Amino acid sequence: xxxxxxxLAVILYAILTLRFSVWRTRRMLDAKSRPLTDPDLLRLTxxxxxxxxxxxxxxxxxxxxxxxxxxxxxxxxxxxxxxxQRKNSGEVTAEELAGVVAHELGHVxxxxxxxxxxxxxxxxxxxxMLSALLSRFLPFVGAWIAxxxxxxxxxxxxxxxxxxxxxxxxxxxxxAGIGTGPQKSLFRKLGALTAHHAEGIPAWLxxxxxxxxxxxxxxxxEARWVQPA
Numbered sequence: 001x002x003x004x005x006x007x008l009a010v011i012l013y014a015i016l017t018l019r020f021s022v023w024r025t026r027r028m029l030d031a032k033s034r035p036l037t038d039p040d041l042l043r044l045t046x047x048x049x050x051x052x053x054x055x056x057x058x059x060x061x062x063x064x065x066x067x068x069x070x071x072x073x074x075x076x077x078x079x080x081x082x083x084x085q086r087k088n089s090g091e092v093t094a095e096e097l098a099g100v101v102a103h104e105l106g107h108v109x110x111x112x113x114x115x116x117x118x119x120x121x122x123x124x125x126x127x128x129m130l131s132a133l134l135s136r137f138l139p140f141v142g143a144w145i146a147x148x149x150x151x152x153x154x155x156x157x158x159x160x161x162x163x164x165x166x167x168x169x170x171x172x173x174x175x176a177g178i179g180t181g182p183q184k185s186l187f188r189k190l191g192a193l194t195a196h197h198a199e200g201i202p203a204w205l206x207x208x209x210x211x212x213x214x215x216x217x218x219x220x221x222e223a224r225w226v227q228p229a
């Protein structure tokens with residue numbers, strides 16, 4: 001039992017760190033968000049709600065500039081003010097934002113938020129244990145290697161979740177009559193919209209799949225699920 005104490009301490013530390021992060025995120029979202037009232041998006045979310053046979057899909061506006069959509073640990077869906085501003089300026093369409101909402105709904109419906117909490121706890125535990133072990137043999141680079149390994153593990157798990165959420169969104173958009181065109185077109189725009197480029201970063205360290213891989217997966221799913229006219 002005594003030999004397990006360091007490992008149990010690492011797990012406890014990871015859990016406490018995660019709980020604090022969730023609490024802080026919820027407070028920030030509560031303070032800086034309000035219900036989304038854009039009529040174009042409300043019309044499209046109503047279509048998706050009908051497809052899911054639920055009364056409504058509640059989407060909140062997160063009042064920050066970066067372009068993003070997110071699902072909170074408590075299951076709430078958010079679009080950022082920066083994203084809505086791009087829609088108002090004509091850079092993205094309401095249908096493309098509906099695709100973002102469908103993707104975030106996928107994370108919630110498939111239990112990714114709970115799974116990510118477990119993954120996050122595991123990543124911290126792996127980092128601390130590997131760091132302690134490797135530092136004994138590689139004093140100057142052990143912690144750095146441990147960080148790379150734990151980050152690569154988390155990135156792999158995150159990419160799996162992104163593909164699953166994309167597939168959920170594809171199915172929902174088809175069923176709602178919106179189609180997958182907006183989902184794919186937004187992926188093609190995201191690099192320019194966010195001014196974020198992943199060139200030079202190893203694929204196994206990216207938390208999101210590459211654009212061409214996501215579009216190929218969407219088209220493969222669409223080919224299986226949509227009957228030819």
